[in-house]
Amino acid sequence: MVGETRSPGLHSLTRLPFYLLALTVLFPYYWMVSSAFKPLGEITKAPPTLLVQNPTLTNFSNPLYDPGVSDQIQGLFQRYTGIGFAGFFLNSIFVTVFVTVVSLIVASAAGYVLAKHKFPGSRIVFLVIIGSMMIPWQVTIIPNFLTMRDLGWINTYWALLVPGLAKAFAVFFLIQSIRGVSDELIDAARIDGAGEVRIWWQIVLPLVRPALAAMAIFVSLGEWNNFLWPLLVVNDDAHATLPLALGRLAGALSNDPRAAGPIMAATLLASIPTLIFFLLFQRQFVAGITVGSLKG
Amino acid sequence: MRNDNLRLTASADAGSIQMGMGSGKPARRVRRNLTVPLMMLVPFIVLFAAFVLYPVINSLYLSFTDYNAISQPRFTGIENYVALFQDPRFYKALGNTALFVVSVVVLNTVLGLTLAMVFGGQSLWDQIMRAVFFLPAVAGGIAILAVWKWILSGESYGILNAVRETFGLDPIVWLGTPSLAVTMLVVVAVWGGMGGTMILFVAGLRAIPTELYEAAAIDGATPSQRFWRITLPLLRPTMLYIVITGTIGAFQVFNEPYLLFGGVSSVGGLLDSALTLVTYLYDRGFGRFQLGYASAVAWVLFIIVFILTLINLRVGEPEDRASK
Numbered sequence: 266m267v268g269e270t271r272s273p274g275l276h277s278l279t280r281l282p283f284y285l286l287a288l289t290v291l292f293p294y295y296w297m298v299s300s301a302f303k304p305l306g307e308i309t310k311a312p313p314t315l316l317v318q319n320p321t322l323t324n325f326s327n328p329l330y331d332p333g334v335s336d337q338i339q340g341l342f343q344r345y346t347g348i349g350f351a352g353f354f355l356n357s358i359f360v361t362v363f364v365t366v367v368s369l370i371v372a373s374a375a376g377y378v379l380a381k382h383k384f385p386g387s388r389i390v391f392l393v394i395i396g397s398m399m400i401p402w403q404v405t406i407i408p409n410f411l412t413m414r415d416l417g418w419i420n421t422y423w424a425l426l427v428p429g430l431a432k433a434f435a436v437f438f439l440i441q442s443i444r445g446v447s448d449e450l451i452d453a454a455r456i457d458g459a460g461e462v463r464i465w466w467q468i469v470l471p472l473v474r475p476a477l478a479a480m481a482i483f484v485s486l487g488e489w490n491n492f493l494w495p496l497l498v499v500n501d502d503a504h505a506t507l508p509l510a511l512g513r514l515a516g517a518l519s520n521d522p523r524a525a526g527p528i529m530a531a532t533l534l535a536s537i538p539t540l541i542f543f544l545l546f547q548r549q550f551v552a553g554i555t556v557g558s559l560k561g
Numbered sequence: 562m563r564n565d566n567l568r569l570t571a572s573a574d575a576g577s578i579q580m581g582m583g584s585g586k587p588a589r590r591v592r593r594n595l596t597v598p599l600m601m602l603v604p605f606i607v608l609f610a611a612f613v614l615y616p617v618i619n620s621l622y623l624s625f626t627d628y629n630a631i632s633q634p635r636f637t638g639i640e641n642y643v644a645l646f647q648d649p650r651f652y653k654a655l656g657n658t659a660l661f662v663v664s665v666v667v668l669n670t671v672l673g674l675t676l677a678m679v680f681g682g683q684s685l686w687d688q689i690m691r692a693v694f695f696l697p698a699v700a701g702g703i704a705i706l707a708v709w710k711w712i713l714s715g716e717s718y719g720i721l722n723a724v725r726e727t728f729g730l731d732p733i734v735w736l737g738t739p740s741l742a743v744t745m746l747v748v749v750a751v752w753g754g755m756g757g758t759m760i761l762f763v764a765g766l767r768a769i770p771t772e773l774y775e776a777a778a779i780d781g782a783t784p785s786q787r788f789w790r791i792t793l794p795l796l797r798p799t800m801l802y803i804v805i806t807g808t809i810g811a812f813q814v815f816n817e818p819y820l821l822f823g824g825v826s827s828v829g830g831l832l833d834s835a836l837t838l839v840t841y842l843y844d845r846g847f848g849r850f851q852l853g854y855a856s857a858v859a860w861v862l863f864i865i866v867f868i869l870t871l872i873n874l875r876v877g878e879p880e881d882r883a884s885k
Binding site for chain 2: 280311374378390397401406408411412436490492508511514532535
């Protein structure tokens with residue numbers, strides 16, 4: 266048991282500071298939810314109200330909004346034309362799912378070959394992939410941006426999808442898992458006439474499913490939260506991902522504190538899917554975070 | 562070097578990773594047709610070469626030019642690096658980043674380990690508390706930074722200042738006070754990071770065999786002796802992993818300073834008080850399109866991270882390995 270090293274007294278009073286710490290962890294979420302439902306007059310009230318006095322939905326959509334009246338705010342959904350705020354969700358989901366699925370297919374194929382085949386230069390390929398994990402990825406953003414520009418991919422989905430597909434860490438991690446698959450099993454399949462592609466897809470991948478799941482969470486979390494790259498290659502609303510849209514919204518806060526209502530409404534909506542996802546896949550989440558710190 | 566690279570990422574214990582490539586018994590497989598396997602390797606290799614290898618080399622080349630995104634790059638030798646090492650903004654960014662990295666890594670490690678020891682149990686309550694601390698690692702990102710920006714509002718409707726005023730203190734412009742800027746970045750980063758570290762330590766603590774504690778208890782070891790003699794040494798691989806990945810990650814900090822402190826005219830907040838290396842890279846590269854200069858910043862970042870990783874690996878090397 267983990268608690269082996271703690272003294273019995275730690276259970277009661279000594280734990281108190283940690284409960285206070287837990288409250289400070291939760292507070293921004295509480296503040297996000299309550300601010301999202303505060304009307305314009307209340308959200309900029311000093312001192313702020315800890316409990317919402319007059320809950321309202323005007324931060325999401327304000328039926329009374331009139332650009333000519335000064336003490337009105339534009340609801341979140343009224344801010345964007347076309348498919349509106351939901352479009353950022355769709356962009357983020359599309360990019361995250363595509364990059365996660367494709368990068369793991371590509372990485373697991375490479376991982377299988379590097380784990381179970383020896384060929385001239387295989388060792389060098391392996392070492393280069395590992396060595397590349399030491400490189401801060403920001404080193405690549407300027408040349409990659411120029412590549413996107415030269416290909417005409419700025420403000421297209423291609424720029425969001427393609428450069429993120431080479432995940433060296435996923436290859437490294439999957440190599441370790443795939444090495445655990447028995448050679449006898451693979452040889453038996455080979456004798457039965459299975460080709461390399463079939464061995465990889467039908468035998469190896471099902472056997473390393475936990476590693477794939479952990480890697481999927483790890484990759485998708487990173488893609489879902491990616492901010493700097495979309496910031497560089499997307500300037501329009503049509504291709505903006507959720508973090509990019511939220512970042513632009515948050516920028517508006519510097520100019521006008523009254524924008525806080527719709528911004529908190531947006532952050533609330535953006536946090537809900539991740540929370541549901543986390544509750545559904547809690548164990549894989551933990552595995553995705555611990556990936557790499559313990560043996561694969 | 563070979564092992565160092567491996568332990569950087571796998572690190573749990575060097576023994577768990579077999580290099581395999583050079584050893585084993587693959588002799589009977591050498592004659593097999595390799596066409597299909599090599600074809601399966603091609604997609605990754607092409608993507609890796611195009612979007613990882615080529616950019617790294619190209620940015621090194623660009624760092625020796627005056628490229629401005631419009632006219633052809635002109636080779637200028639080490640001019641960018643010379644200018645960089647005389648650039649007060651670069652030193653400001655470097656200093657801020659260094660202070661940020663040290664504070665965040667130390668606080669995340671200490672708080673993460675403490676939380677793991679306090680809430681590491683199997684009870685439902687402990688699980689709930691772990692979920693609370695882990696929450697920012699899941700529902701974090703840009704959304705919660707926007708909330709932080711709102712919480713840290715300088716005016717008196719900002720909640721933090723309302724708390725200060727109840728205690729009779731004057732409101733503070735949290736994000737506009739240069740002496741507080743890095744502290745604010747650290748607070749937000751530790752708030753979001755300690756839960757992830759806690760989860761790693763919980764996994765590390767569970768991997769320690771219970772028998773060791775039982776044997777130590779029989780020998781009359783005190784709880785603090787057990788902590789210093791058993792827990793801490795056996796957590797070394799987890800600790801090393803946390804410090805290395807934490808250092809690399811913190812050196813690359815961008816979202817927090819950009820969102821909390823970035824304004825129309827400056828990315829670094831008032832007097833560059835929150836300027837970090839990557840926000841500076843962004844400012845030079847994409848604010849002013851001095852892509853050659855920004856590439857030099859990127860390579861300096863790379864070299865710093867590389868050296869720090871090597872130092873971490875050296876310091877984290879278990880004593881018995883050093884003698885081998």
